[in-house]
Amino acid sequence: xxxxxxxxxxxxxxxxxxxxxxxxxxxxxxxxxxxxxxxxxxxxxxxxxxxxxxxxxxxxxxxxxxxxxxxxxxxxxxxxxxxxxxxxxxxxxxxxxxxxxxxxxxxxxxxxxxxxxxxxxxxxxxxxxxxxxxxxxxxxxxxxxxxxxxxxxxxxxxxxxxxxxxxxxxxxxx
Numbered sequence: 699x700x701x702x703x704x705x706x707x708x709x710x711x712x713x714x715x716x717x718x719x720x721x722x723x724x725x726x727x728x729x730x731x732x733x734x735x736x737x738x739x740x741x742x743x744x745x746x747x748x749x750x751x752x753x754x755x756x757x758x759x760x761x762x763x764x765x766x767x768x769x770x771x772x773x774x775x776x777x778x779x780x781x782x783x784x785x786x787x788x789x790x791x792x793x794x795x796x797x798x799x800x801x802x803x804x805x806x807x808x809x810x811x812x813x814x815x816x817x818x819x820x821x822x823x824x825x826x827x828x829x830x831x832x833x834x835x836x837x838x839x840x841x842x843x844x845x846x847x848x849x850x851x852x853x854x855x856x857x858x859x860x861x862x863x864x865x866x867x868x869x870x871x872x
Contacts, residue, residue: 700722700741700742701742702735703736705737705739706780708740708780708782709774711781711783713786714745715748715870716745718743721742726858734782741770743770745786745787746758760790767790768794777801778802781804781805783806784807784808786814787810788812791810792807834846839871841871848863
């Protein structure tokens, strides 16, 4: 878990591609972190299996992710706070807010979705693409050679700079 800034608490629900230490030097995320913490105490944590969290996952589903968020809230002693959900973190934030409406003062969703990619994929080609990307992640993200990671990086930030691509490839490996 990491905090930065000062002011009313803003808790970012974890999403699947984060690293609380590595993100702080990011040419991709730094502007987000700086702006979100300019007038708030931004609280971030890594989702299970990502960043500094445990790699062995006995259970990985939305309920477990909401329980992780609940644990962060309890550990920080937050009573009422704004909750920020981006990408996959959006579904986690919504589920938490539905379970604890008295604790969430504001719910902010950016690039979030209510259904995972395999539920959103309606054509055979879309399902094949999603399955291919998952297979590339499983096979190649831990390797030193960034070739497998670069596929996802190019999709996520197609017009990114060389520095942004290098950093994002490193994030995927980490």
